Amino acid sequence: MDAGASAQADPLADPYVQRLMQVMAMPGLTPEQRSLAFSTRGDANDEAGDVTAALRDYGSSLELDAANPAALLGRGRILLASGQLDAAEPVLRRAVELNQLGEFGLIERIASRSHLVNRSSVKGIGDDAAVIDPEGLHQVITTDM
Numbered sequence: 001m002d003a004g005a006s007a008q009a010d011p012l013a014d015p016y017v018q019r020l021m022q023v024m025a026m027p028g029l030t031p032e033q034r035s036l037a038f039s040t041r042g043d044a045n046d047e048a049g050d051v052t053a054a055l056r057d058y059g060s061s062l063e064l065d066a067a068n069p070a071a072l073l074g075r076g077r078i079l080l081a082s083g084q085l086d087a088a089e090p091v092l093r094r095a096v097e098l099n100q101l102g103e104f105g106l107i108e109r110i111a112s113r114s115h116l117v118n119r120s121s122v123k124g125i126g127d128d129a130a131v132i133d134p135e136g137l138h139q140v141i142t143t144d145m
Contacts, residue, residue, distance in 0.1 A: 014044060017041055017044045017045070017048075020037055020044065021041070023037050024038070031065060032064070032065050035060075035061045035062070035065035036061070036068065038060045039057065039058060039061040039071035039074060041057045042055075042056075042057030042058040042061060042071065042074050045057055046074060046078065054078060058072075059075070062075070067098055069095050069099065072091055072092070072095035073095050075091050076091040121133075129141065129142040
Protein backbone atom coordinates (compact mmCIF):
# COMPACT_ATOMS: atom_id res chain seq x y z
CA MET A 1 0.00 0.00 0.00
CA ASP A 2 1.42 3.41 -0.98
CA ALA A 3 1.64 6.44 1.34
CA GLY A 4 -1.39 8.12 -0.29
CA ALA A 5 -3.60 5.10 0.32
CA SER A 6 -2.32 4.82 3.89
CA ALA A 7 -3.13 8.47 4.63
CA GLN A 8 -6.56 8.00 3.11
CA ALA A 9 -7.20 4.89 5.22
CA ASP A 10 -6.15 6.56 8.49
CA PRO A 11 -6.33 10.37 8.48
CA LEU A 12 -5.48 10.38 12.20
CA ALA A 13 -1.99 9.20 11.24
CA ASP A 14 -1.42 12.57 9.54
CA PRO A 15 0.90 14.69 11.75
CA TYR A 16 -1.17 17.81 10.90
CA VAL A 17 -4.35 16.15 12.19
CA GLN A 18 -2.49 14.93 15.28
CA ARG A 19 -1.32 18.49 16.01
CA LEU A 20 -4.88 19.79 15.60
CA MET A 21 -6.04 17.19 18.12
CA GLN A 22 -3.41 18.45 20.58
CA VAL A 23 -4.57 22.03 20.07
CA MET A 24 -8.20 21.00 20.58
CA ALA A 25 -7.28 19.42 23.92
CA MET A 26 -5.65 22.60 25.22
CA PRO A 27 -7.41 24.14 28.22
CA GLY A 28 -8.67 27.70 28.00
CA LEU A 29 -9.66 27.75 24.34
CA THR A 30 -12.74 29.80 23.53
CA PRO A 31 -15.66 28.09 21.78
CA GLU A 32 -14.72 30.00 18.61
CA GLN A 33 -11.14 28.73 18.79
CA ARG A 34 -12.32 25.14 19.30
CA SER A 35 -14.76 25.61 16.42
CA LEU A 36 -11.92 26.76 14.18
CA ALA A 37 -9.82 23.74 15.18
CA PHE A 38 -12.72 21.37 14.41
CA SER A 39 -13.35 22.98 10.99
CA THR A 40 -9.63 22.85 10.15
CA ARG A 41 -9.50 19.17 11.11
CA GLY A 42 -12.64 18.68 9.02
CA ASP A 43 -10.80 20.14 6.03
CA ALA A 44 -7.85 17.81 6.66
CA ASN A 45 -10.14 14.78 6.96
CA ASP A 46 -12.00 15.77 3.79
CA GLU A 47 -8.69 16.16 1.96
CA ALA A 48 -7.67 12.70 3.20
CA GLY A 49 -10.90 11.28 1.77
CA ASP A 50 -12.67 10.61 5.07
CA VAL A 51 -15.92 12.49 4.47
CA THR A 52 -17.65 10.87 7.45
CA ALA A 53 -15.02 12.21 9.85
CA ALA A 54 -15.04 15.56 8.03
CA LEU A 55 -18.82 15.91 8.39
CA ARG A 56 -18.54 14.98 12.06
CA ASP A 57 -15.88 17.66 12.58
CA TYR A 58 -17.85 20.30 10.69
CA GLY A 59 -20.91 19.43 12.79
CA SER A 60 -18.91 19.78 16.03
CA SER A 61 -17.53 23.07 14.77
CA LEU A 62 -21.00 24.43 14.03
CA GLU A 63 -22.30 23.34 17.44
CA LEU A 64 -19.64 25.58 18.99
CA ASP A 65 -20.03 28.46 16.51
CA ALA A 66 -22.96 28.36 14.09
CA ALA A 67 -21.37 31.23 12.15
CA ASN A 68 -18.08 29.47 11.31
CA PRO A 69 -17.82 30.06 7.54
CA ALA A 70 -15.15 27.39 7.00
CA ALA A 71 -17.33 24.72 8.63
CA LEU A 72 -20.39 25.86 6.68
CA LEU A 73 -18.53 25.77 3.38
CA GLY A 74 -16.90 22.41 4.11
CA ARG A 75 -20.18 20.81 5.15
CA GLY A 76 -22.02 22.36 2.21
CA ARG A 77 -19.35 21.24 -0.25
CA ILE A 78 -19.58 17.62 0.93
CA LEU A 79 -23.38 17.60 0.91
CA LEU A 80 -23.42 19.10 -2.58
CA ALA A 81 -20.84 16.60 -3.90
CA SER A 82 -22.86 13.71 -2.50
CA GLY A 83 -26.03 14.90 -4.25
CA GLN A 84 -27.83 16.02 -1.09
CA LEU A 85 -28.97 19.29 -2.64
CA ASP A 86 -31.82 19.94 -0.17
CA ALA A 87 -29.43 19.58 2.77
CA ALA A 88 -26.65 21.59 1.10
CA GLU A 89 -28.78 24.60 0.15
CA PRO A 90 -29.44 26.09 3.63
CA VAL A 91 -25.85 25.47 4.73
CA LEU A 92 -24.38 27.19 1.67
CA ARG A 93 -26.99 29.97 1.85
CA ARG A 94 -25.84 30.71 5.42
CA ALA A 95 -22.20 30.77 4.29
CA VAL A 96 -23.09 33.29 1.56
CA GLU A 97 -24.95 35.47 4.09
CA LEU A 98 -21.87 35.53 6.31
CA ASN A 99 -19.68 36.34 3.31
CA GLN A 100 -21.88 39.34 2.57
CA LEU A 101 -21.03 40.74 5.99
CA GLY A 102 -17.60 41.43 4.58
CA GLU A 103 -14.31 41.20 6.40
CA PHE A 104 -14.98 44.08 8.78
CA GLY A 105 -18.51 42.92 9.57
CA LEU A 106 -17.17 39.48 10.40
CA ILE A 107 -14.39 40.98 12.54
CA GLU A 108 -16.96 43.03 14.47
CA ARG A 109 -19.09 39.92 15.00
CA ILE A 110 -16.08 38.00 16.35
CA ALA A 111 -14.92 40.97 18.45
CA SER A 112 -18.29 41.20 20.17
CA ARG A 113 -17.84 37.63 21.43
CA SER A 114 -14.15 37.67 22.31
CA HIS A 115 -12.67 38.21 25.74
CA LEU A 116 -9.11 39.27 26.53
CA VAL A 117 -7.19 36.90 28.77
CA ASN A 118 -3.97 38.76 29.67
CA ARG A 119 -4.15 41.87 31.86
CA SER A 120 -1.65 43.67 29.63
CA SER A 121 -3.85 43.19 26.53
CA VAL A 122 -5.80 46.24 25.40
CA LYS A 123 -7.22 44.95 22.10
CA GLY A 124 -6.84 41.78 20.08
CA ILE A 125 -9.34 39.39 18.57
CA GLY A 126 -7.32 37.31 16.16
CA ASP A 127 -3.93 35.77 15.76
CA ASP A 128 -2.33 38.48 13.64
CA ALA A 129 -2.31 41.67 15.73
CA ALA A 130 -2.86 43.04 19.22
CA VAL A 131 -2.43 46.16 21.30
CA ILE A 132 -0.71 45.60 24.63
CA ASP A 133 0.10 47.89 27.53
CA PRO A 134 2.80 46.17 29.59
CA GLU A 135 4.15 49.29 31.31
CA GLY A 136 1.73 52.14 30.60
CA LEU A 137 2.85 52.51 26.96
CA HIS A 138 0.57 51.08 24.27
CA GLN A 139 2.39 48.85 21.81
CA VAL A 140 1.02 47.35 18.58
CA ILE A 141 2.21 43.84 17.82
CA THR A 142 1.56 42.14 14.48
CA THR A 143 2.56 39.05 12.54
CA ASP A 144 1.77 40.80 9.23
CA MET A 145 5.28 41.78 8.23
